[in-house]
Amino acid sequence: MEKKDAIKLFGGVGKLxxxxxxxxxxxxxxxxxxxxxxxxxxxxxxxxxxxxxNEAAKTYFGWMK
Numbered sequence: 001m002e003k004k005d006a007i008k009l010f011g012g013v014g015k016l017x018x019x020x021x022x023x024x025x026x027x028x029x030x031x032x033x034x035x036x037x038x039x040x041x042x043x044x045x046x047x048x049x050x051x052x053x054n055e056a057a058k059t060y061f062g063w064m065k
Contacts, residue, residue: 001039019045
């Protein structure tokens with residue numbers, strides 16, 4: 001995964017950093033191509049946030065779990 005793609009996935013460096021609980025400077029310091037460990041963290045954070053949004057939508061709209 002490329003760093004620019006991870007940033008785009010989250011909508012910005014700040015949002016990516018917040019999701020990973022790191023500083024913006026940490027994200028800026030990454031190489032252009034992420035390591036497997038960095039890519040795994042990005043993918044895990046994306047899945048976690050997506051699941052949280054889905055659960056919130058279910059509660060909001062009263063959908064069954």
